[in-house]
C-alpha cells in the first residue's frame with residue numbers, strides 16, 4: 001500500500017501548493033543543505049518525551065530555511081519519504097529510503113529511483129516469502145518500504161538479533177539482495193540500491209549550489225560526507241561542510257570526519273538557524289568557521 005500525506009489522495013492543507021503558485025523547480029542556489037532526520041534534526045527513535053517541542057521547532061526551522069531564496073533544504077533519510085514528511089510537517093524535497101525514493105514538496109506520492117524500479121517485483125516476492133514462511137520472529141518487525149525491506153530489531157540485544165536475522169539474511173541473499181545493517185534495523189536491498197551519497201549528488205545536479213552542507217549522525221550518513229568531499233574535489237561545488245550530530249549511538253567515524261560537530265538535534269537546528277540568519281544578512285561566514293560545539 002502506498003503512503004499518502006493525509007489519507008488517500010488528500011495532502012494536509014499546509015502541504016498543498018498555494019493557488020497560482022509559480023512552481024519553478026530548482027533555481028540555482030548559493031547553499032544546499034542535505035540533512036538526515038533521525039538523530040540529526042530530531043532525536044532518534046523511540047521518540048523522547050519532549051518530541052512535540054522538537055517537532056514544533058523543526059517545523060518552524062524548515063519554514064525559515066525554505067523561505068530563503070538562496071538556500072535549499074533536502075531531507076535525506078532512511079525513512080519512507082512520506083513518513084519523513086509527516087514528521088517534518090513541511091513541504092520539503094525528501095530523498096527517502098536512503099535515496100531509493102524521492103518526494104517533491106507538494107507531491108502526494110514518492111517516486112522510486114530508476115535503479116530501484118526493475119527490482120520492485122523481487123522485493124515484493126521476498127516480502128511475501130517472509131510472510132508465508134513466518135520467518136520474522138515476534139520481537140522483530142518487517143517494514144515493507146517497497147524499494148527495500150527493513151527488519152526492525154531495536155528492542156533486541158545485538159547478539160540475539162543476529163541469530164534471529166540469519167534466516168532472513170540467507171533468504172535475502174539467495175534472492176540476490178544485499179544485507180545492510182543500521183542502528184536497530186537491518187535492510188534487505190536489491191543490488192545497486194541508491195545510498196544517501198547518490199541522493200546528495202542528484203540534488204547537487206539539480207540545484208547547482210556553490211556550497212553544500214551535509215548533516216548526519218549515523219553510519220549510512222557517511223555516504224553523504226563522502227559524496228560532499230568528492231563533489232568539492234571534482235569542482236562541482238566550491239565547498240563542502242560535513243556536520244555530525246553527537247548523540248546516543250552516533251557513528252564514531254561520522255564524528256571523526258566531520259568539520260562541525262554539534263551536541264544533539266537541538267544544537268543542530270540552532271546551527272542551521274544561525275546559518276539562515278547569516279545568509280539573510282549577506283554572510284555565509286558561518287561556514288568558514290571550523291566548529292566543534
Ligand SMILES: O=P(O)(O)OC[C@H]1O[C@H](O[C@H]2O[C@H](CO)[C@@H](O)[C@H](O)[C@H]2O)[C@H](O)[C@@H](O)[C@@H]1O
Pocket residue numbers: 036037038039045046076077078079080150152153154182183184185218
Ligand atoms: O536515516 P534516518 O533519518 O536516520 O532514519 C533511520 C531509520 O529511522 C527509523 O528507524 C528508527 O526508528 C525505528 C522505530 O520507529 C527503530 O526500530 C529503528 O531502530 C530506528 O533506527 C525508520 O523506521 C527507519 O525506516 C529509518 O531507516
